[in-house]
Amino acid sequence: DYLLKTKHGFLxxxxxxxxxxHTYSHVKLVKTRPVSEEALNEVKKTRDSKVPKDxxxxxxxxxxxKRLRESLISCDRLNIPLYDQxxxxxxxxxxxxxxxxLPELQESQLISFDFEYGIPTNSSVRIFDLIQxxxxxxxxxxDPHPVFEFLRTWLDVLxxxxxSVKLLFSCFSDxxxxxxxxxxRITNFVDLxxxxxxxxxxxxxxxxxxxxxxxxxIDLDKSAQCSHWNVRPLPKSMKDYAMKDVLIxxxxxxxxxxxxSSEEKLVEAMQKTEEMYKKLKTKEQVDSIxxx
Numbered sequence: 001d002y003l004l005k006t007k008h009g010f011l012x013x014x015x016x017x018x019x020x021x022h023t024y025s026h027v028k029l030v031k032t033r034p035v036s037e038e039a040l041n042e043v044k045k046t047r048d049s050k051v052p053k054d055x056x057x058x059x060x061x062x063x064x065x066k067r068l069r070e071s072l073i074s075c076d077r078l079n080i081p082l083y084d085q086x087x088x089x090x091x092x093x094x095x096x097x098x099x100x101x102l103p104e105l106q107e108s109q110l111i112s113f114d115f116e117y118g119i120p121t122n123s124s125v126r127i128f129d130l131i132q133x134x135x136x137x138x139x140x141x142x143d144p145h146p147v148f149e150f151l152r153t154w155l156d157v158l159x160x161x162x163x164s165v166k167l168l169f170s171c172f173s174d175x176x177x178x179x180x181x182x183x184x185r186i187t188n189f190v191d192l193x194x195x196x197x198x199x200x201x202x203x204x205x206x207x208x209x210x211x212x213x214x215x216x217x218i219d220l221d222k223s224a225q226c227s228h229w230n231v232r233p234l235p236k237s238m239k240d241y242a243m244k245d246v247l248i249x250x251x252x253x254x255x256x257x258x259x260x261s262s263e264e265k266l267v268e269a270m271q272k273t274e275e276m277y278k279k280l281k282t283k284e285q286v287d288s289i290x291x292x
Contacts (some may be wrong), residue, residue, distance in 0.1 A: 049188055049270035050162050052109045056261050059110055059254055064136035069216070069251045072244070076218040081240045082247075089132070089243045091234065093143035095150045101140060105158060108135035112167040112249035113159075115174050116229040116242055127181055129229035131155075132246040139243055143232070152182055159186045165270070167249045169193055169208050175277055186277070192252055194276065195269040199256050212248055215255045220248065 059065065071085040082088065092098060105111060116130040131142040131151075144151050159166065159178075166189035168174060178184040193205045212220040227238065234242075257266070 049267050049274065051165065051263050051266055051270075052163065055109055055165065056257050056263060056266065060257055060261065062136050062254070065250055065254050068136070068247060069254070072218060072247065072251060073216060081237065082243060083236065083240060087139065087243070087247070089139040089141045089239055091141050091143065091239065093146045095147055098142070098147060098150065098154050101138070102154060102157065104138055105133065105135060105140075106161065106163070108137070109164050110167070110250065110253070111135050111158065111164050112246045112253075113171075113174075114168070114242070114246040114249070116227075127177065130234075130242055132242050133158075134243070134246045134250060136250065139247065141234070141239055141242055143234075145230075152184070155182075156184055159184055159189075162188050164188065165190060167192060167253055169245075169249060170205070172276060188270065189273060190253075190266070190270045191273045191276065192249060192256070194273050195253075195256055195266075198269050198272065199260050199265070208245065208248070211252060215252055216248075218248075220244065 068087070071082070071087055074080075075082055075085055090097075090101075092101060112134045114132040115128045116132070117128050128144060131144060133140045133142065142151070147154075155178075158164075166186060168186075168189060168191055170193045171186075171189075171191050175186055178186070192211070193208075196202060196211055197205050206214070209220045212218050221241065221244075227241075229238070229242075231238075
């Protein structure tokens with residue numbers, strides 16, 4: 001499999017479907033990393049989930065996450081964007097920017113991730129157009145297109161670190177895409193959808209909008225979920241929307257920990273997430289999801 005790197009983003013494609021004589025100067029073939037049988041077997045192994053020392057107490061008492069909570073609630077009540085509360089993400093689209101950010105992000109024991117996907121054509125599958133990353137102190141939006149090759153290694157360092165806990169929400173498809181197209185796997189992470197179901201004895205997995213309303217009484221806007229995220233420059237309103245989900249994850253995680261501060265419970269939630277990760281979707285299922 002190959003990725004078509006175009007000025008409009010990355011599109012997954014079979015090499016046989018690419019007409020070389022009809023490609024233009026702004027189109028480049030990028031070979032995706034092959035997924036070997038060894039890699040597939042590796043992903044099925046159980047990896048020990050690790051919680052940093054005094055992690056839960058630090059998250060619950062973190063003044064930055066507390067302030068973030070109040071800002072998100074204020075924005076919802078006043079119907080104003082995050083940047084009116086002084087919360088604005090750094091937009092990164094260069095290798096230099098990523099190199100500068102890496103040690104800053106590695107200092108945090110808690111990192112949340114989210115991905116935005118563009119609208120695919122009938123014949124192609126768009127991979128991702130934005131990556132949003134948040135810690136209590138750093139809010140980042142990454143444009144993967146100009147830094148794609150370097151980004152593989154850069155993301156691998158963050159996603160495979162055992163010194164931090166990674167937060168995602170309903171990440172099954174995201175994790176599958178990262179694995180099948182980029183041979184990346186995530187370690188030491190928790191899916192907040194899984195965690196919420198465990199902590200609150202819910203019968204079903206709640207969506208992010210429902211959970212946010214339930215725990216924070218915030219009406220999370222999801223109207224731009226299927227937008228053209230490959231537009232550049234990215235409008236300020238879309239940056240605001242993109243960051244809200246990933247910031248909400250930090251706050252929701254703290255809310256759940258306040259309901260149950262047991263380290264054993266958190267490790268159990270992380271292990272359940274790992275169990276789900278073993279059931280990665282097939283590449284054909286990933287393609288089908290993206291086309292929908």
